[in-house]
Amino acid sequence: MGISRLFDIARRSMGVYQSALYVTSHNIANASNPAYSRQRVMLGTENPELNSGFVWGTGVKIDDIFRVRHQFADAQIRSNNQVFYNNSQRSTLLSQVEAVFTEPSDLGLGNIMDEFFNSWNELSVTPNSSTLRDNVIQSAKKLSGKIQSMNDDLNTLQSGIVQSFKDKIDEVNNHLKNIEMLNKQIFEFEAVGQNSNDLLDKRDQAIDELSHLVNINVTFDDQNTAMISIGGVYAVDKNYAAQFKADAKNGELIMKLNDDAKVLLSSGELGALADVYGNKIPEYRTKLETIVSSLMENVNNIHKTGYSLGAPPQTGINFFESFIGGKLVINSEILNDPNMIAVSSDGTNGNGDLALQISEISNQKLINGATLTESYAGLVSGIGSDKISADNTMESADLILTQLETEKASVSGVSLDEEMTNIIKYQRSYDASAKLIKVADEMLLTLLELVQ
């Protein structure tokens, strides 16, 4: 066994520690990259040699450079992402719905309905007063204006939802393409035994972002290819990426591949958009329309039996013409001539019995045992409760996510202290190896001097 063996071992060792420093510097460089998983150099001994009846160590080598990853936390984070982003999106949308209702305030529908009924009550005191008749018309206009603006606002909100639904499906499609490509690259790297750590990180990040948007199911095969299905529809592997389309039909938002493969949206931001668009807003709208229809019907039923002012007094007049498509239309004859308001029960011009009866509508239990105001208050508090329940679910998912991310960061995150310590360790090993070469050189020199 020659001295040259010392050179071999020392040279190899210097190379190994240099590489270890490369990995450390990669770690330090990515310390602030949230998608990055720290990498570790796994050192191993070189294959030993049998010589003169002894087994001799031949130095160090790099067994593997692997990324430190918490696989269980990954899956958990993905499923909590779906819940968190679903409820966060839902909460944002519901707070927009809340803004439409402008309650509690003087500008809310509750107060405007009160004003409407109160104007009738005032009219009953002096039924032939043109000021009070104008007052009724003004308050009815205000009511109809408010209902229409609420309806318009809900429509705007819904069209905004459709747009962002489409945008988010585009995002899903981009992620899917990206994942397909990464799957392919990872497969190619691994097939030739190469290290694909950074590609794996990129793919994990893409899958995480996909889980913000929609409910996904992820599995990995033997070749480490990620296969994802979205709401029951197969979406991606290493040779295929689905491209989804958005469709708004019959008051529903649908994400589909084609007509036979529709995605069952249950979570993620897309789930929230589809649910608020297709269920929540229509539910609120229906409740609001029930209240307005009942108001219109009851006012008209009484108003029809009354007599207007003027000679001869007319009867059979509807106060509201129609309530279609969120528009409460006041009878144009009444708008043109306040005297057409028919509140006299017997045709005399000082009789305001029907005005009183109309104002009484506000006290009648018209909708499932509740007055108009009560059921409106129920509707508004229902929206508030829906928002709170989304907020609460979002907060609890957020707490779990924080915990999981801390766990993940604890395992995968870069610690500069640790890396610096490693640098010192590797540097010292490198120094020592270099020193070994010097020692071997001196030994060789000693031998050479003997020859002289």
Next chain:
Amino acid sequence: MRISDSILGNNFIKDLNRVKSRVAELQVQIATGKRLQKPSDSPSGTAKVIKLQNYLNSSNLYSKNIQSALPFLGETVSALDSINDQLTKVLTSLTELNNPVNQSDLTIYANQIDAALNAIMDKANSKYDGKYLFGGTDFSSEPFGLSSDNQTIIVKPGDISGEHNIKISPSILQKINLSGTEVFGTMIKQSGNLDVNSAVASVYSNQTAVYDAKGNEYNLILNYTKTAANSYDLTYDITDTNGITIFTAPPPVQQLQFNAGTGNLESVNGNSSSAIRITETNLKIDFSLDFSSLQENNNSSSLSLSANQDNDIFNILLTIKENLLAGIMPDNDQIEKIKNFNNHILNKAAQAGNIVNQLNDTEELLSSKKLVAEGLISGEEEIDVAKAIVDLQRQDYLLQVSYKLSAMILPKSILDFL
């Protein structure tokens, strides 16, 4: 646990955001003074505020109604007072007439009575806020005026019996006018009972004396014919003192419908009003028949009729005036009628006064109820400023500590010591 650099950073940012969002929330609450900005701040609180606001709005309305009714009633009372003054003057003049010294020139007294009559007519036709005080619900023309032949004073438009009702609480409807019929008209009240067990086609009759504008006496005969359970047809005739029919109920017959349960009268001719007006222009007969006290129950049938006055005050005064001009002295019967009417007016004035009192009481009650509702709303909606500020200070302290701590810890690493 292994602590990586991102853990410290992320935790700091999360905690900082939590404190800051609380600070932002408190800041908005203090700036607006309101705890409820949107329904999700407190769904049940929002519902409560909407309902309380509804209650408050209606209470305000009831106050407004009372405020507009009070001057109307004030006018009514003052009109009745003036009428009372005029009637007292008339009675004084008529007493003076008993002295033979004063009987030499009856024209002076006729003029005095004419002046009083005009003053009373004027008051009876007075208006407040576009509404005739005694015109019922018909404001199209003055309620009282001379007939076309200038012989008598008649009610001009169709109906002066209408009531003005205002809401002064969710359940109380207060009548705030005294109708023309009530004050000046002749009301014949039908009271008594119809036997519920009587057979269909049974007929019940009742009669009383009625007078025309000139004071001539006639006889009113009412016939109730049972047509079905709880249902009766009413026909009526007016005969002169010789028993000759001079007026018969015009078709259609009046149908009276009683409530099977309570026995109270439910409708007359399908109308919820329980009175009908009988006028015969040529004979100058004009009175209202009020059925509101008529009942149908298990007791045997018994009917009676009574009138608030035989003849209206305008035509009595007109007759006295014309008689004086013709040299005829008023008789005791006529003076008695004026005295009775004066008492009637005093009663009505008292009735109006009572309504005013009730409205004032209700108004006071409403103010205290409004105060309670406002208190409840502010309790639900408004913040406790002191508490919010203390809370804000605490959050501010937490924020500062958190900044300080992070400034101390976050920039440090082993590099500082190598």
